[in-house]
Amino acid sequence: MLGQHRYALQTTWTGNRGTGTSGYRDYDRSVTIAVAGKPELLASSDKPFRGDPARWNPEDLLLASLSECHLLSYLHACVQAGVVVVDYSDEATGVMVEDGRGGGAFQEVVLRPRVTVAEPAMVPAAEAAHAQAREWCFIANSVNFPVRHEPTVAVAG
Template sequence: MFGEHRYLVQTQWTGDHGTGTSGYRDYDRSVTITIAGKPTLEASADKPFRGDRTKWNPEDLLLAALSECHLLSYLHACVQVGVVVTDYRDEASGVMVEDGRGGGAFREVVLRPQVTVADPSMAVAALAAHAQAHEWCFIANSVNFPVRHEPVIAVAA
């Protein structure tokens, strides 16, 4: 299953109040993101950048992509080593720093997966599987900042 994979997304600005971008405060940062066959995603800039805090923003989406990619890679890594995962939750966080010139970059992202496994004998392998998942995660391999992991492993009751 090697190869090149292509993705298509349509992004449309929906924040014109009738005067376009005539001034910094004259338009809304609302965006509609559409992928054929999937629910439409209402997005905006983050609140500090004049956006709508009730909508997804690019920073949220990047963090979510890193978290989900690690989760999916991790589940596969666990199957490969015989670890049965019964629950997985992550509380990911990221730090973005503005550069003072209108731009900025993420400094790091920390994933905090809380994983429950079926048997105590699986705990060591479950912890080690995070390293393999990190190597396999397409999104983590595509960013230029560290993606750290602080996993916690528990055993099902």
């Protein structure tokens, strides 16, 4: 399945209060993100940047992308290693630093996956599968900051 994969979406600003961007406080940061055949995603900027805290922001979406990509890559690595995962959750965190010039960048993301496997003998392979997942994660391979992993593996029952 080698090849190029293309993705498309439409992002629409819905925050014009009637005067457009006539001033920094005169417009809403509301955005609708749409992908054909999927529910629309209501987004905004983060609250410190005058956004709506009830909506997804770009920083949330980046962190979610990294977390989900690792999860999906990890499940695949486990299948290949003969590991039966029965539960998986992640408490991901990220640190973004403003640069004082109106921009900024993420410094790092830490993924803390908690994995439960079916049998005690699967624990070593389940732990090793995180390294393989890191190599396979398209999103982690696309960012210019460290994505660290602090996994925990437990046995069901």
